[in-house]
Amino acid sequence: MLNRRTMLQLTAAAVAAGPGAFRKILADEPGPRKRLLFFTKSSGFEHQVVKREDGQPAFAERVMQDFADQAGFDIEISKDGTLFDQPLDRFDAFFFYTTGDLTTAGTDGQPPMSQAGKSALLKAIADGKGFCGSHCASDTFHSPGEQWKNQETAAIDPFIEMLGGEFISHGEQQQAIMRLVSEQFPGLAELGREFSLHEEWYSLKNYTPDLHVVLLQETAGMKNRDYQRPPFPATWARRHHNGRVFYTSMGHREDIWTNKIFQAYLGVGLAWALGSLDVDVPPNLAEVSPGATTLPA
Numbered sequence: 232m233l234n235r236r237t238m239l240q241l242t243a244a245a246v247a248a249g250p251g252a253f254r255k256i257l258a259d260e261p262g263p264r265k266r267l268l269f270f271t272k273s274s275g276f277e278h279q280v281v282k283r284e285d286g287q288p289a290f291a292e293r294v295m296q297d298f299a300d301q302a303g304f305d306i307e308i309s310k311d312g313t314l315f316d317q318p319l320d321r322f323d324a325f326f327f328y329t330t331g332d333l334t335t336a337g338t339d340g341q342p343p344m345s346q347a348g349k350s351a352l353l354k355a356i357a358d359g360k361g362f363c364g365s366h367c368a369s370d371t372f373h374s375p376g377e378q379w380k381n382q383e384t385a386a387i388d389p390f391i392e393m394l395g396g397e398f399i400s401h402g403e404q405q406q407a408i409m410r411l412v413s414e415q416f417p418g419l420a421e422l423g424r425e426f427s428l429h430e431e432w433y434s435l436k437n438y439t440p441d442l443h444v445v446l447l448q449e450t451a452g453m454k455n456r457d458y459q460r461p462p463f464p465a466t467w468a469r470r471h472h473n474g475r476v477f478y479t480s481m482g483h484r485e486d487i488w489t490n491k492i493f494q495a496y497l498g499v500g501l502a503w504a505l506g507s508l509d510v511d512v513p514p515n516l517a518e519v520s521p522g523a524t525t526l527p528a
Contacts, residue, residue: 265304265323265505269295272310273339275331278367280485282339291328294488302498304505310341315348324361324475324504325352327368328482353389356474361504362393365497366433366482370398374437381436381524393471394478396464397437399526402455404431404484409465412519413445415510416468416499422492425449431483434458435465436526442467443512444519446479446496461522466496468503468512475504 271281271292280291288296292308299306307322312333331337333344344352349372356362372390374397376382384392391397406429411419432448434457446466450458466479477500479493487493502508516523 265507266321267299267304267306267324267326267501267505268314268322269306269308269326269328270310270314271308271328272312272333272337272341272344273330274333274335274337274343275370276367277330277338278328278483280482280488281328290485291482291488295326298494298497302501304501310339312344312348313342315344315352319351319355319360322355322360323506324363324501325356326363326365326501326504327371328365329371330367331370332372349390353393356393356476357472359473361475361506362471362477363497363500363504364394364476364478366431366480367398368478369394369396369433369435369480373397379526381526387437391437392439393474393476395439395442395467395469395476396435396478399434399436400457401431401433402453402457404429405454407432407453407458408449409446409481410449410462411445412447413443413515415443415512416445416503416508417510419445419495419499422495426492428481428487428490428492429484430481430487432458433465433480434460434527435463435480436524438464438516438523439469440516441514442469442516444515447520448480456527459527461525462520463523464516464520466500468500468510469514470512475506477501477504 281289283289336343372388374382374388374391406427408425408427410425444464444467447462448465449462468477479496481487481493
């Protein structure tokens with residue numbers, strides 16, 4: 232078993248070298264290989280990167296299969312919500328790229344998740360499993376209430392409370408800056424304290440107060456009403472009871488899924504969610520993003 236210092240050193244090297252280097256972390260762990268569920272059901276809007284054509288795996292599904300093969304963990308890819316009515320013990324973590332109320336068949340017509348299945352997922356995470364979400368995971372199981380207002384804690388959907396934040400809207404795709412505000416995840420600083428990407432950027436709300444913010448969305452100079460607000464969290468980690476949660480708003484475009492920076496952040500997020508990376512994620516929301524709850528007028 233690797234000690235924590237060696238683990239962090241290898242993770243830093245993995246971030247720089249790509250997903251294949253994560254094999255160094257995962258291969259030295261005792262016991263069976265880690266197993267991840269990549270769930271891509273679209274009850275709401277179906278993103279092109281998870282849309283299957285002629286029964287073939289979607290773009291993001293192929294990228295994730297390759298990522299798992301290189302990184303050395305097992306992956307199951309599904310759009311079938313009935314899977315959550317089965318025992319979830321075989322998974323170490325869950326990765327969602329989903330939209331809408333997953334208890335309905337919705338847009339893609341795939342079998343929905345039952346209410347019991349949703350409860351089972353949330354219990355599995357609270358009991359110690361990991362969860363990773365990209366982009367539209369925050370556009371899943373919306374809280375009741377007005378779109379452009381933060382909700383009272385009691386009104387936030389339990390899934391959103393677990394995830395740590397909720398999608399409001401997005402403007403046109405544009406070049407924008409992300410700023411690294413955390414020192415906890417090894418290797419990320421080597422990619423730059425700031426970076427700029429052309430992406431569909433989400434405006435978010437209903438942040439859980441105990442977030443450990445990793446990336447801030449810099450809003451100065453951005454077009455559209457959605458971003459007329461102070462810088463806000465766009466990538467974060469948190470502990471959900473005994474579970475580990477990581478989310479990034481990146482992931483709309485195909486070229487993002489093959490981008491080295493996105494894959495590096497996804498890699499450390501998956502290593503954290505799978506329990507292969509041991510880092511502390513102290514709450515820092517109030518410190519690094521004091522205007523997080525200020526929404527566009």
